[in-house]
Amino acid sequence: MTNSNSYTVPGLSTDEGSRVAAVLQNRLTAYNDLHLTLKHIHWNVVGPNFIAVHEMLDPQVEAVRGFADDVAERIATLGSAAFGTPGTIVKDRTWDDYSIGRATAIEHLGALDLVYVGVIGDTRKAIEETGKIDPVTEDLLIGQSGQLELFHWFVRAHLENSGGKLSTSGASSETEAASDAG
Numbered sequence: 001m002t003n004s005n006s007y008t009v010p011g012l013s014t015d016e017g018s019r020v021a022a023v024l025q026n027r028l029t030a031y032n033d034l035h036l037t038l039k040h041i042h043w044n045v046v047g048p049n050f051i052a053v054h055e056m057l058d059p060q061v062e063a064v065r066g067f068a069d070d071v072a073e074r075i076a077t078l079g080s081a082a083f084g085t086p087g088t089i090v091k092d093r094t095w096d097d098y099s100i101g102r103a104t105a106i107e108h109l110g111a112l113d114l115v116y117v118g119v120i121g122d123t124r125k126a127i128e129e130t131g132k133i134d135p136v137t138e139d140l141l142i143g144q145s146g147q148l149e150l151f152h153w154f155v156r157a158h159l160e161n162s163g164g165k166l167s168t169s170g171a172s173s174e175t176e177a178a179s180d181a182g
Helices: 014-044 050-077 086-092 105-131 135-157 174-181
Strands: none
Touching (some): 014 105, 050 135
């Protein structure tokens, strides 16, 4: 698997196009992992708030799938190959697989809070890195980050008390966040 290219978009060198494509490949892997994780939660959520969380997640799944498609198409536009296979997700990700199985809505939302923290943080780093080279890609990622932050707020609204404190504050793992939320 290589992301070297013989052409790219006008205004970028092939090296710049390859560098931006490599950053986007990381986002493609993250978005593919995230939409599968969101669907996993959708299938495995139980408890009193089941239907609210179950239905809240489907639009997030569809949006993140769309993000993956947009990123993959941008990689191709830059003259590189986009890799979206399951093996690529496993090989390239730098985070652990989602660790919660069948659990209550609030436990899943606690774990999902940390998932979103990681994805959003890495997307912001990608925005910073691509902004130095390619404002078109930067703009794409900024729009996606705004939507991810909105979804994160939807999750955190379930975890916040009236004083603004998150039940997951200080959690360092998904299982800890799930426990703290529950």
